[in-house]
Amino acid sequence: MSVNVITNNNERCEFALEGLYEVYDPEVGLNVVDLGLIYQLDFDESEKKLDCTMTLTTQFCPMGEAITGDTTRSLSGSFPDWQINVNLTFDPPWDYTKISPEGNKFLGR
Amino acid sequence: MLTPVMGGGLQQTTNYRVVLPFYVFASISFLVATALLLLHTDIAQLHYFNPHTLAITHIMALGWGTMIIFGASHQLLPVLVEGKLDSTLLAYLTFILMATGIPFLVVGFYIFHTGWVLETGAVLVNAGVILYVINVFRSSFKSKTRSVHSWYMIIASMWLFSTTFFGLLLVCNFNENILPGNSVSYLSIHAHLGIAGWFLLLVIGVGSRLIPMFLISKYTNNKTLWWILGLINAGLASFIIFKILEISAAYYYISLILVLSAIVLFGRHCIKAYKVRIRKNVDEQMKTSLLSVIQMLLPFIALITVLAFLPADSHPNIALLYGFCIFFGWITAIILGMTFKTLPFIVWNKVYHKKAHAGKTPAPKELFNEKVYNSMLVVYLSGFGLFIVGIIFMNQLILKSGAAALFTTAVLYVFNTGKTLLHQPKKI
Numbered sequence: 001m002s003v004n005v006i007t008n009n010n011e012r013c014e015f016a017l018e019g020l021y022e023v024y025d026p027e028v029g030l031n032v033v034d035l036g037l038i039y040q041l042d043f044d045e046s047e048k049k050l051d052c053t054m055t056l057t058t059q060f061c062p063m064g065e066a067i068t069g070d071t072t073r074s075l076s077g078s079f080p081d082w083q084i085n086v087n088l089t090f091d092p093p094w095d096y097t098k099i100s101p102e103g104n105k106f107l108g109r
Numbered sequence: 110m111l112t113p114v115m116g117g118g119l120q121q122t123t124n125y126r127v128v129l130p131f132y133v134f135a136s137i138s139f140l141v142a143t144a145l146l147l148l149h150t151d152i153a154q155l156h157y158f159n160p161h162t163l164a165i166t167h168i169m170a171l172g173w174g175t176m177i178i179f180g181a182s183h184q185l186l187p188v189l190v191e192g193k194l195d196s197t198l199l200a201y202l203t204f205i206l207m208a209t210g211i212p213f214l215v216v217g218f219y220i221f222h223t224g225w226v227l228e229t230g231a232v233l234v235n236a237g238v239i240l241y242v243i244n245v246f247r248s249s250f251k252s253k254t255r256s257v258h259s260w261y262m263i264i265a266s267m268w269l270f271s272t273t274f275f276g277l278l279l280v281c282n283f284n285e286n287i288l289p290g291n292s293v294s295y296l297s298i299h300a301h302l303g304i305a306g307w308f309l310l311l312v313i314g315v316g317s318r319l320i321p322m323f324l325i326s327k328y329t330n331n332k333t334l335w336w337i338l339g340l341i342n343a344g345l346a347s348f349i350i351f352k353i354l355e356i357s358a359a360y361y362y363i364s365l366i367l368v369l370s371a372i373v374l375f376g377r378h379c380i381k382a383y384k385v386r387i388r389k390n391v392d393e394q395m396k397t398s399l400l401s402v403i404q405m406l407l408p409f410i411a412l413i414t415v416l417a418f419l420p421a422d423s424h425p426n427i428a429l430l431y432g433f434c435i436f437f438g439w440i441t442a443i444i445l446g447m448t449f450k451t452l453p454f455i456v457w458n459k460v461y462h463k464k465a466h467a468g469k470t471p472a473p474k475e476l477f478n479e480k481v482y483n484s485m486l487v488v489y490l491s492g493f494g495l496f497i498v499g500i501i502f503m504n505q506l507i508l509k510s511g512a513a514a515l516f517t518t519a520v521l522y523v524f525n526t527g528k529t530l531l532h533q534p535k536k537i
Binding site: 020024026027028029058059060061062063065066069096097099107108109 | 184187188318323390461
């Protein structure tokens with residue numbers, strides 16, 4: 001895996017990312033994982049709670065609601081009995097260094 | 110430590126119902142304007158103050174340029190002011206007043222009915238603009254901070270009101286002498302209030318936010334944007350003062366240089382954003398928008414030619430060339446590009462934002478026909494070029510060919526706009 005996502009459970013994280021690879025930023029046409037929008041996935045096994053911390057390419061992205069909604073639906077699909085919280089952060093802000101090598105290839109960089 | 114933002118941090122988007130009617134009205138206006146241009150190519154040989162030129166100019170400036178900017182800015186205002194649109198009701202009322210007033214105004218000019226027809230149109234347009242200005246002000250001043258982009262919106266909207274209010278005075282002046290001179294002598298002030306104060310400021314204000322956003326470029330330079338804002342305002346204010354004081358035309362170079370410097374700085378801003386873009390593959394819509402930045406220079410070339418080589422008011426075709434380069438050149442080019450960057454997103458958000466992960470959804474760019482878009486661009490550039498050649502050589506055949514190509518552009522534009530607007534969700 002060539003993406004940097006902070007997590008407390010590697011196995012569950014990989015399963016979550018499998019679904020998130022199907023969540024696209026509609027403008028860029030690249031999935032949120034390769035774009036580097038997913039910062040952290042925290043799994044609370046006892047509470048069955050998943051906290052996802054993510055960002056957007058710009059704080060004023062008009063597609064933000066669609067992208068975060070899509071992320072929530074993807075995680076709910078992967079973990080049907082879990083409580084899913086998707087939190088947005090812009091600290092640190094997103095930049096191009098967060099794009100995976102696959103993402104860079106897609107963008108022609 | 111990652112800190113989630115308070116209040117969700119999501120951009121609050123404007124309801125699509127507010128925005129889409131403006132796009133529909135603008136599309137039809139473009140079609141009507143190009144049809145009128147095709148019918149009346151003889152205007153190239155007439156003084157610019159004639160019924161058909163005035164009708165075409167106002168349908169291009171208000172029906173096409175302003176209405177689509179109103180639609181897009183109601184959608185983009187939250188992005189620009191970093192808040193939300195203050196009132197959707199005001200936006201609806203703005204549309205109703207403008208959509209009623211513009212036909213009155215255009216028909217009034219076309220049949221040259223200087224009485225109630227023109228006056229009704231001008232009053233309704235002014236009422237619509239006042240509501241728009243109130244909405245921009247209330248949306249902007251609700252936010253805790255105001256970005257440079259917000260100030261572009263605020264100042265441009267004030268210049269727009271100056272333009273339409275001055276226009277109303279000119280219309281009233283046809284029948285009663287409320288201004289010291291006749292209406293024709295004030296036309297250049299009225300035109301430049303709209304061109305530089307409204308269109309140029311707004312296009313640069315919005316473009317400086319959207320172009321880097323769509324290129325996924327992190328380039329930003331607020332200092333340059335403040336300079337551009339100052340230069341355009343100084344250029345416009347100085348032009349109005351020189352005109353009112355009836356100072357020698359040589360002084361207009363000062364205004365010209367100020368505005369030209371602003372455009373060059375904006376071009377430089379776009380080049381820098383382009384160079385550091387993350388997305389290397391630039392789509393056709395962005396290329397069209399960037400082309401419009403280059404097209405901004407064409408009216409200046411025409412104007413410098415007038416000031417430097419021709420005696421004042423003796424060559425109406427140059428004035429027409431200047432106006433044509435503005436309304437059918439950079440304003441049209443940026444609209445052709447930006448419509449298919451913004452409209453598919455608005456429609457996509459409407460149709461798919463709650464269905465996105467229910468299966469494979471089309472990308473926003475798949476909502477219109479790309480081949481038709483590319484053909485539209487080729488036809489547009491041919492028509493634009495041909496019409497310019499036609500004006501220069503006063504050749505009716507070339508003018509008709511150019512106008513026919515521009516009409517075809519409008520047909521293709523309406524086709525793709527309709528296809529996008531009528532998009533139905535795919536079974537997923």
